[in-house]
């Protein structure tokens with residue numbers, strides 16, 4: 144790992160100043176993507192701005208029709224939160240299935256959405272539940288936030304402050320994990336919301352996407368039997384040593400069925 | 409160079425580190441607490457697990473500066489004098505180790521599990537150990553040791 148300057152601001156204002164004052168800064172949340180990348184010298188920032196001491200980025204709040212989760216909330220805190228378990232159990236179970244207990248003790252929702260790993264769980268949670276990403280500058284709908292692999296709508300230095308999740312009628316997340324890394328080979332969030340059914344897929348393609356064929360098939364009857372095969376084009380899906388595109392496409396339908404069954408249970 | 413101060417196994421420890429110094433390097437190389445091991449470069453093996461403010465974390469994936477001001481417990485901090493911690497005794501009695509490389513991380517992780525869930529099922533134990541890899545034992549006796557420790561069977 145190359146060395147860098149380390150900053151631990153106590154407020155968003157101080158964090159913005161630390162970012163502005165550095166030549167090539169990087170933000171750090173739980174560090175569970177960033178530190179492995181630094182160790183492999185995949186990144187060489189001049190300065191690391193650690194967000195851990197900023198209270199305004201922490202905590203889970205009930206906002207009536209939505210839950211607002213601060214960017215620095217860890218996966219473990221979301222998984223164990225009574226509020227999340229009672230209002231959006233699908234989200235608690237998604238967070239509880241990320242990596243392993245030690246990863247969940249450090250990794251955060253803000254880091255996960257900002258990183259947008261194409262096999263990460265939260266992007267499917269955000270898009271599937273129709274979440275809104277709050278940043279230091281604006282609010283962005285999840286549908287507009289996540290680009291292809293690792294790309295997001297965030298500008299340089301823009302800080303994710305929270306994610307707000309509208310409480311769905313029914314929802315569940317089903318993942319087929321890579322047995323070694325626990326990242327999703329395919330993960331599907333299915334939600335029945337006031338705006339209709341949303342089906343978001345992670346792991347299968349070059350970034351999270353909505354499977355409109357499955358969404359349409361669930362519009363009339365929200366049952367596992369009604370789930371159509373995935374509408375994704377195999378050319379857009381990943382093929383690697385873990386799974387072929389054809390197999391991933393098949394898994395999307397299987398995971399969607401499991402999610403609908405779990406959501407209806 | 410940043411200076412860090414933390415409580416390690418109940419004693420105050422401080423030192424000058426670089427921004428990039430990992431917590432595990434601080435423990436092993438500055439404090440010579442070499443019970444905490446490093447088994448991988450990818451944050452996956454769990455040989456480096458310690459407790460920071462009571463919670464198990466991978467000390468290879470945390471900077472020493474991030475632990476500034478924290479309370480850290482390593483495998484060296486578990487026993488009281490010559491008396492093994494019940495989890496250590498359970499590992500010993502149930503032959504839960506062969507080469508022993510993974511053991512410090514396994515024990516620290518298992519102690520954290522019982523803090524959260526004092527009587528875990530076998531499935532819960534296996535799921536909790538997702539982040540701890542053992543290349544020797546096949547896990548069977550590790551699971552057994554944790555069950556024995558939970559039941560209070562270890563000396």
Ligand SMILES: Cc1cc2nc3c(=O)[nH]c(=O)nc-3n(C[C@H](O)[C@H](O)[C@H](O)COP(=O)(O)OP(=O)(O)OC[C@H]3O[C@@H](n4cnc5c(N)ncnc54)[C@H](O)[C@@H]3O)c2cc1C
Nearest residue numbers: 172173174175176177242250251253254257263264303325
């Ligand atoms: C062994 C292992 C297994 C894992 N398994 C899974 C898994 O199964 N599923 C899964 O989804 N993830 C998995 N992860 C990733 C884990 O969830 C990470 O914690 C997460 O992707 C990044 O969160 P972080 O808080 O650690 O962010 P960091 O590593 O600190 O940051 C990641 C990136 O986001 C940026 N960033 C962080 N916070 C903000 C913010 N508030 N605003 C703007 N930018 C920000 C950083 O600059 C950096 O580029 C795994 C990680 C490990 C090490």
Ligand code: FES
Nearest residue numbers: 447451453454468
């Ligand atoms: S050394 Fe392998 S996870 Fe820390």
Ligand code: FES
Nearest residue numbers: 506508542543544
């Ligand atoms: S005892 Fe050898 S790695 Fe676990």
